[in-house]
Structure formats: structure tokens, C-alpha cells
Amino acid sequence: MPDTDVIVEMRHITKRFPGIVANDDISLQIHTGEIFAFAGENGAGKSTLMSMLFGMYQPDEGEIWVRGKRVDISSPNEAVALGISMVHQHFKLVRNYTVAENIVLGIEPVTRLLGLIPYVNMRPVNKAVRELSERYGLEVDPTSVIEDLPVSTQQRVEILKMLYREAEILIFDEPTAMLTPQEISYLLDIIRKLREDGKTIILITHKLEEIKQVADRCAILNHGKLIATMDVATSSTRDMASKMVGREVIFEIDKTPARPGPVVLEVSDLTVENEHGVDVTQDVSFQIHAGEIFAIAGVAGSGQVELADAVAGLSPVKTGAVLLEGRDITRMLVRPRTLKGVSYIPEDRQDVGLILDFLLEDNLASKSYFKAPFSQHSILHKDAFDAYADDLIRRYDIRCSSGALTLTRSMSGGNQQKAIVAREVEQDARLMIFVQPTRGLDIGAILAIRRRMIEERDKGRAILLVSLELDEILAVADTIGVMFAGRMLKVAPADQMTREEVGEYMMGVKHA
Amino acid sequence: MSAVNTIIIDGLALALPLLVIAIGGIFSERSGIINLALEGLLGFGAFCGALFAYSCVAFHWFAPDSLAPMYLSFIVAAAGGALFAVIHAMLCVKFRANQVISGVVINILSVAMTGFLTSQINKTVFSGPSSRFDLMTAPRLTVPVLSKIPVLGAVFTRFYPFEVLILILLVVFWFILYRTRFGIHVRAAGDNPQALDAAGIEVSRVRFVAVLISGALAGIGGMCFAYSIFSYFSGAIYLGYGYLAIAALIFGNWKIMPTFAACLLFGFAQSGASQLVLLLKVNSSVGDLAMIVPYALTLILLAFFSKHNRAPRSLGEIYDKSKR
Ligand SMILES: Nc1ncnc2c1ncn2[C@@H]1O[C@H](COP(=O)(O)OP(=O)(O)OP(=O)(O)O)[C@@H](O)[C@H]1O
Ligand SMILES: [Mg+2]
Numbered sequence: 001m002p003d004t005d006v007i008v009e010m011r012h013i014t015k016r017f018p019g020i021v022a023n024d025d026i027s028l029q030i031h032t033g034e035i036f037a038f039a040g041e042n043g044a045g046k047s048t049l050m051s052m053l054f055g056m057y058q059p060d061e062g063e064i065w066v067r068g069k070r071v072d073i074s075s076p077n078e079a080v081a082l083g084i085s086m087v088h089q090h091f092k093l094v095r096n097y098t099v100a101e102n103i104v105l106g107i108e109p110v111t112r113l114l115g116l117i118p119y120v121n122m123r124p125v126n127k128a129v130r131e132l133s134e135r136y137g138l139e140v141d142p143t144s145v146i147e148d149l150p151v152s153t154q155q156r157v158e159i160l161k162m163l164y165r166e167a168e169i170l171i172f173d174e175p176t177a178m179l180t181p182q183e184i185s186y187l188l189d190i191i192r193k194l195r196e197d198g199k200t201i202i203l204i205t206h207k208l209e210e211i212k213q214v215a216d217r218c219a220i221l222n223h224g225k226l227i228a229t230m231d232v233a234t235s236s237t238r239d240m241a242s243k244m245v246g247r248e249v250i251f252e253i254d255k256t257p258a259r260p261g262p263v264v265l266e267v268s269d270l271t272v273e274n275e276h277g278v279d280v281t282q283d284v285s286f287q288i289h290a291g292e293i294f295a296i297a298g299v300a301g302s303g304q305v306e307l308a309d310a311v312a313g314l315s316p317v318k319t320g321a322v323l324l325e326g327r328d329i330t331r332m333l334v335r336p337r338t339l340k341g342v343s344y345i346p347e348d349r350q351d352v353g354l355i356l357d358f359l360l361e362d363n364l365a366s367k368s369y370f371k372a373p374f375s376q377h378s379i380l381h382k383d384a385f386d387a388y389a390d391d392l393i394r395r396y397d398i399r400c401s402s403g404a405l406t407l408t409r410s411m412s413g414g415n416q417q418k419a420i421v422a423r424e425v426e427q428d429a430r431l432m433i434f435v436q437p438t439r440g441l442d443i444g445a446i447l448a449i450r451r452r453m454i455e456e457r458d459k460g461r462a463i464l465l466v467s468l469e470l471d472e473i474l475a476v477a478d479t480i481g482v483m484f485a486g487r488m489l490k491v492a493p494a495d496q497m498t499r500e501e502v503g504e505y506m507m508g509v510k511h512a
Numbered sequence: 513m514s515a516v517n518t519i520i521i522d523g524l525a526l527a528l529p530l531l532v533i534a535i536g537g538i539f540s541e542r543s544g545i546i547n548l549a550l551e552g553l554l555g556f557g558a559f560c561g562a563l564f565a566y567s568c569v570a571f572h573w574f575a576p577d578s579l580a581p582m583y584l585s586f587i588v589a590a591a592g593g594a595l596f597a598v599i600h601a602m603l604c605v606k607f608r609a610n611q612v613i614s615g616v617v618i619n620i621l622s623v624a625m626t627g628f629l630t631s632q633i634n635k636t637v638f639s640g641p642s643s644r645f646d647l648m649t650a651p652r653l654t655v656p657v658l659s660k661i662p663v664l665g666a667v668f669t670r671f672y673p674f675e676v677l678i679l680i681l682l683v684v685f686w687f688i689l690y691r692t693r694f695g696i697h698v699r700a701a702g703d704n705p706q707a708l709d710a711a712g713i714e715v716s717r718v719r720f721v722a723v724l725i726s727g728a729l730a731g732i733g734g735m736c737f738a739y740s741i742f743s744y745f746s747g748a749i750y751l752g753y754g755y756l757a758i759a760a761l762i763f764g765n766w767k768i769m770p771t772f773a774a775c776l777l778f779g780f781a782q783s784g785a786s787q788l789v790l791l792l793k794v795n796s797s798v799g800d801l802a803m804i805v806p807y808a809l810t811l812i813l814l815a816f817f818s819k820h821n822r823a824p825r826s827l828g829e830i831y832d833k834s835k836r
Contacts, residue, residue, distance in 0.1 A: 094700045094704045102707070118692065
């Protein structure tokens with residue numbers, strides 16, 4: 001190996017899954033101490049490639065070299081021994097254990113009771129974790145229990161886990177997908193700090209902005225192939241996007257002014273409480289008209305998700321009313337609501353949105369399977385499922401290895417989301433509720449969904465959008481409602497509010 | 513002896529064997545493997561232990577009044593239970609079979625196998641037509657001073673030696689589950705096996721060992737019944753106490769100390785009910801009704817307390833490395 005600077009090298013890596021080539025002859029080099037980003041459409045093979053570096057899969061062809069030596073990484077254990085660690089899209093934490101217990105899992109320090117009986121002593125671990133956390137500014141308390149912690153803190157626990165194991169190569173798989181903008185910039189700071197410390201960082205993300213902010217170099221994958229490795233400093237996000245999608249990307253979204261019709265959804269004085277009996281929304285009122293996109297802005301945890309859940313019928317209403325086209329649906333069950341014309345894209349795609357162990361076609365039909373043509377005289381017609389799924393897969397560009405018969409769990413995160421969007425849009429509902437619809441999606445898919453929202457609006461549907469991303473809200477909303485601490489602080493037409501104003505309401509600084 | 517004393521003495525004699533079986537169940541279930549096989553495991557363990565103790569007497573391996581066969585039979589019962597549990601472990605961990613079905617099948621297999629073997633062995637080895645192995649009655653111990661304490665003294669009165677053994681096992685296995693590396697891995701395997709795997713620990717090994725532990729402890733529990741309720745081994749050992757132990761560990765929220773409390777509750781419920789029957793002097797067929805008390809109690813508790821319970825998150829889930 002001539003280049004001592006190269007810490008990881010992949011040579012002609014190919015990985016196949018039944019029906020699909022997830023990685024196709026990929027060769028690249030990653031240097032010590034750089035932040036190396038991967039971008040690419042949903043299902044392009046980013047997670048698969050890095051899972052091989054982490055030993056979760058083995059390449060079918062090709063070689064991996066680490067620090068100038070050829071390695072066979074056949075388990076995560078061996079990866080860790082090589083100083084490679086990974087934070088997955090879905091965290092791997094034991095939820096009823098403390099932070100420190102999770103961090104030392106598998107390498108628990110043993111002390112001898114009475115010099116004889118071995119037992120696990122957490123005290124030194126707690127101390128070490130606390131020091132490590134302070135050194136990188138992670139603000140994690142080693143003794144808190146995982147299930148009590150918000151997602152962003154859990155992620156920092158994962159980071160601590162890597163640091164505690166003295167990893168040199170840190171892989172992050174879409175670390176920002178679940179975070180709020182504030183949390184994202186905090187995380188990016190941490191990542192920079194890690195680089196200053198000499199760590200090598202591999203970052204998979206869909207957000208080209210983030211790549212632009214922190215990364216040194218960026219590899220673009222498309223359909224399993226390596227398209228380019230770019231120097232971030234000298235390329236624009238527009239370049240990256242077009243390489244990623246394989247054609248020029250048009251960022252602008254055509255949006256004509258709304259032509260609102262009659263009121264479709266009316267929410268009045270809605271109060272919802274969570275399972276602990278705490279009011280998470282308080283006396284929220286607003287209206288959405290046909291042909292209008294009403295977007296709720298707010299920092300995470302302002303009550304917007306609970307509000308959407310209550311409108312969709314997933315959680316009970318404490319006081320107040322929800323009216324759909326003048327009819328009271330406050331206490332209506334979900335199925336009749338669906339039939340009356342409410343469709344819903346939930347925030348939690350894996351737990352609420354999909355049944356992961358079902359086939360894609362079953363998930364696509366899961367809101368209409370009881371109707372013709374899927375069911376006749378209570379007997380399901382598989383052909384109808386197949387035909388329907390094939391149609392949706394084509395029209396919504398869902399990438400999956402075995403078509404309608406793909407196991408949903410095996411699909412990439414972004415394509416799972418596309419499946420939900422397809423199912424819900426096809427409901428042909430009067431009111432469409434979108435909660436974080438573009439989370440984890442690639443830039444092409446994001447633009448497609450935003451355009452779709454506007455298209456549906458133009459067809460006269462009422463759309464309720466909940467998003468943590470201000471960009472998204474400003475791109476599509478006709479009316480913006482800002483929530484703060486469970487209250488709707490401000491409702492105004494989108495063209496009468498500036499980004500700064502919305503931001504101030506979101507932080508609760510400004511009041512109506 | 514007062515009725516209260518008897519309730520305490522008999523209650524403990526039932527509660528403690530239940531507890532040791534339930535602790536075994538906790539190990540298995542905390543590691544993520546549903547264990548309905550406890551009933552079959554305790555029966556097979558008791559069969560092995562009893563066969564050993566019976567042979568000791570029949571072949572004069574020890575002096576006629578030696579207690580050694582009894583004590584050794586507990587070790588044999590533990591080994592036998594663990595051996596039988598290998599079937600459950602293999603099916604559930606290695607071959608990823610449905611854990612409920614595996615458990616139920618093991619129970620049926622255990623009844624059939626021990627019944628068949630008992631009469632065959634009796635016929636061929638001991639040349640008797642019996643369908644049971646007779647055992648000595650276990651001695652009962654009383655601590656001199658402590659037993660004189662009013663009411664509580666009953667705890668130190670006329671107890672079986674195995675009750676002491678079980679209390680020691682309680683401490684040992686509590687320590688293992690909550691304070692050792694293995695225990696940490698067991699509990700992690702039942703909550704998030706992916707996390708344990710990512711931490712470099714072989715999930716299937718942890719689960720395998722946990723199931724073997726459940727077999728060994730169930731075997732010991734079964735042996736206790738053979739020496740206390742029956743003083744012989746036969747098909748009568750399958751009284752449903754394995755299932756009662758499962759109920760106890762569920763009320764105990766898969767935690768050892770609360771499960772201890774649940775076992776005490778069941779034990780005292782049963783001994784209390786039989787004392788009540790005696791006091792009321794009803795005839796014996798009605799008296800048998802007392803036997804249903806723990807089970808009726810199970811149903812009632814189940815209805816009221818289930819919603820507060822939280823099973824291990826991955827209980828019953830087949831662990832698949834490649835799942836994401
Ligand atoms: N275990 C598996 N079995 C079958 N197919 C798989 C498996 N894992 C991944 N795939 C397929 O391989 C392809 C690449 O998936 P991968 O998860 O690497 O994509 P990705 O680039 O990370 O996408 P996303 O941005 O949506 O997370 C997808 O088409 C996916 O369906
Ligand atoms: Mg991915």
C-alpha cells in the first residue's frame with residue numbers, strides 16, 4: 001500500500017440480494033481523519049455498503065482493506081476489533097438498561113466480591129462515561145434509563161458507545177433523519193469535534209446541505225453503482241443532486257396561489273392528553289379549506305404530532321371537537337373516518353405505518369383490502385392485490401427487489417416511506433394528513449412528494465402538513481400555523497410571514 | 513399445632529418449590545424464550561431424581577437409612593431437567609421453532625415418556641408391576657429456639673431440607689441475574705437481541721444456557737414435590753404446578769423478588785383453603801375444591817393485574833441476525 005493516508009479501501013465490492021444488485025463493483029478510498037459522506041437515492045445501496053464494512057453482511061465479490069491490510073470482516077465484533085463502529089438507522093439499545101449499561105454491554109468490567117465472586121461493577125463505568133460525555137460535550141447522564149430519553153439523546157448514547165470502545169472509524173447511517181434542526185446542528189458540531197480528535201467519519205445522509213457543511217469528500221451512489229467521488233469544497237449541492245438522480249434536478253416547485261373552497265376540516269378548542277394525563281395540546285382551533293395546504297410548524301414536541309393523531313382518530317380527544325365537512329367526527333373510530341375521507345401518513349413509519357413482516361402488496365392495500373376489488377363476499381382476491389401493487393410501484397417509483405411480493409422489512413427506509421405515501425394518496429381522501437412525509441427520503445423523492453401535495457391540493461383536497469423542517473413548510477404551505485408548547489400561537493397566510501417570524505413563534509419568543 | 517402454624521408450614525412447603533421453578537422460568541423468559549415447558553421439565557427432572565434414589569435403595573448403594581440418596585437425587589433431578597430442556601433450547605434457539613408449540617409438545621412428551629419408562633423400568637429392572645418409584649419421606653427439621661417465636665416461629669418449624677436449599681438458590685440466582693455479566697446478557701437478550709449481538713455477544717448461546725437453567729431449576733422443583741406431597745414418583749406429579757409457576761412469574765413481572773411474593777401468595781392460598789375445609793369439617797369431595805383455590809386466584813389476579821405487567825420486549829420473538 002503506497003498511500004499510508006488511506007484507512008479504508010474498498011476494491012470492486014459487489015453485493016447481491018435476491019432480485020437486486022445492491023452494490024455493483026464499488027471501489028473507493030477513505031482517508032484518515034476525514035469526513036467522508038455517502039449520498040444517493042433511497043435504495044441506492046448506501047446502508048448495504050457500510051453494513052459490509054461493519055461486518056453485518058459479507059461482500060459477494062471484492063476486497064476490503066483497512067489500514068493497508070486485507071481484511072475479512074465476518075461479524076460486527078471483528079469490525080469493532082478493527083476500530084470500526086456504526087450508528088444504525090435504528091438504534092441498537094437495550095431500552096430498560098441505563099446509558100452506562102448499554103455502553104459497556106458485552107465488555108462489562110468485572111470486580112471480585114470478597115476477592116472471590118465475580119460481579120459487574122458499574123461505578124467506574126458511570127464515571128468513565130460521564131468524563132467521555134463531558135469531553136465531547138454530549139450532555140448524557142450515564143445513569144438514566146434509555147426508554148426515558150428522547151431520540152436525540154439516544155443517538156448520543158450510540159456515539160458514546162463507539163467512543164468508549166475506542167473506535168477510530170465511525171459510521172453514521174442517516175443520523176439526522178430523526179432530529180430537529182437544532183439537534184442537527186448540535187450533532188454536526190459533535191461530528192466536527194470528533195474529526196479534530198483524529199477520528200475518521202463516514203456519514204450517510206440525504207441532506208446535501210449537511211454534506212456541504214461538514215464533509216470533506218462525498219461519494220454518490222446510484223442504483224448500486226458508484227457514480228462519482230467529489231470534493232465537497234469545489235462542488236455545489238446542485239451538482240451533487242444531479243449526479244445522484246442521474247439527471248438535472250429542478251429544485252423549484254411550481255405553485256400557483258391557492259383557490260380555497262369550502263371548509264373541510266374544522267378543529268375547535270381541541271385538548272389532547274398523553275398517557276400520563278398531561279395536556280399536550282391546549283385549546284387548539286383552526287380550519288382547513290378545500291384546496292388549501294395548512295402546515296403546522298413548531299419545534300419537536302410542541303404537540304403537533306399529537307394533534308395530527310387526534311384528528312386521524314389514533315388518540316382520544318379530551319375536550320373540543322373535530323368536524324369534517326360539518327360532521328362531528330370527534331369520537332369516530334379510525335375505519336369510518338377513513339371511509340369518510342381522512343388519510344394519514346403517520347410519523348412512525350415502522351410501528352404505525354406498516355406491518356413490516358407483510359408483503360409490500362398487503363401493506364399497499366391495508367386500508368382498502370375489505371373493499372372490492374380486493375374482497376368480494378369476504379374472500380380476498382390475490383390477483384387484485386398484485387395488480388394494484390404493481391400499478392402503485394410503477395407510479396410512485398417504489399424500489400423493491402421482488403415487486404409486489406417483496407417483504408416490506410427488506411426494503412430500504414426511504415422506499416418504505418414511499419409505499420405509505422402511495423397508499424395514503426390513493427385513498428382519494430377529502431382530508432390528507434401528512435406528518436413528516438419526507439423524512440429519510442432522497443432529494444428526488446422529497447421534491448416528488450412536495451409536488452404531489454400541491455397537485456392534490458389543486459384537485460381540491462384539504463391538506464394538513466406537520467413538519468419539523470421549515471424549508472418544507474415554506475415550500476408548500478398556503479397557511480402556516482405555528483405551535484409552541486401545545487398552543488397554536490399564530491395562524492397566518494404563508495405569504496404574510498417571513499422565515500424569521502415563523503422561527504420566532506416556534507421558539508415561543510413572539511406572541512400573536 | 514394451631515391452624516395458622518399449619519397454614520404457614522404447608523404454604524411454604526408449596527411456595528418454595530414453586531419459586532425455584534418460577535426462577536427457572538424467569539431466566540428463560542428474560543432471555544426471550546417463552547417457556548411453557550416448565551411442567552414437563554419438572555416432571556422429567558423428578559423422574560430422573562426418583563429413579564436414582566429408588567435405585568440407591570434397591571441396589572443398596574448406601575446404608576439403609578442414609579440421607580445421601582435424597583440429597584444426591586436433587587442433583588440428578590437438576591441434571592435431568594436440564595437435559596430435557598435441551599430439546600426446548602434446540603427447537604427454539606437453533607431451529608427457530610415456535611416457542612409455544614415446543615413448550616406444549618415437551619409437556620405432552622414428558623408425561624408420556626416418564627409414564628412409559630416408569631412402568632417398563634419397574635417391570636424389567638426392579639421386577640415389580642408398579643407404575644411408580646417409591647421414595648422415603650423427607651425428614652422435617654425444626655430450629656430449636658426460633659421455632660418458639662409466636663406465629664413467625666412456624667417458619668422455622670417442620671420445614672423440609674430442600675426449603676433451605678431453595679432459599680440459597682434464590683440468593684444465588686438473584687445475584688446471577690442482576691449482578692453478573694451473564695445475567696446482564698440474559699436480560700438484554702430478552703429486550704433487544706440486536707443490541708446484544710451488535711455488542712459482540714452470541715445471542716443464541718445466552719438463550720441456550722438460560723433455557724438449560726430453567727430446566728435444571730424446574731427439575732429441582734419437581735423433586736421437591738416428589739419428596740413432599742407424594743413420597744413417590746408417578747404420573748401424579750403433573751399437577752399443573754409448572755403452569756402455576758408461570759402464572760407466578762407473570763404476576764411477578766418477570767422479576768425475582770415480586771415472583772417470590774406471588775409464590776407465597778399461591779402457597780398460602782392453597783394451605784389456607786385446605787385448613788378452612790378441615791375446620792368446616794365438610795366431606796372430602798368438597799374438600800378437593802380447596803385445590804382449585806390457587807388456580808381460581810390466578811384467574812382473578814390475571815384479570816386485574818395484567819395491564820400493569822410488562823413482558824420482556826422480545827419475548828417469543830425468533831432472533832434473526834439479518835433482520836433490520
Ligand atoms: N436484507 C436484505 N434482503 C433483501 N434486500 C435487501 C436487504 N437489504 C437491502 N436490500 C435491498 O438492497 C437495496 C439497497 O438497500 P440499502 O438499504 O442499502 O439502501 P439505502 O441506500 O441505504 O437506502 P435508504 O436511503 O432508503 O436508506 C434496496 O433495494 C433494498 O431493498
Ligand atoms: Mg439506508
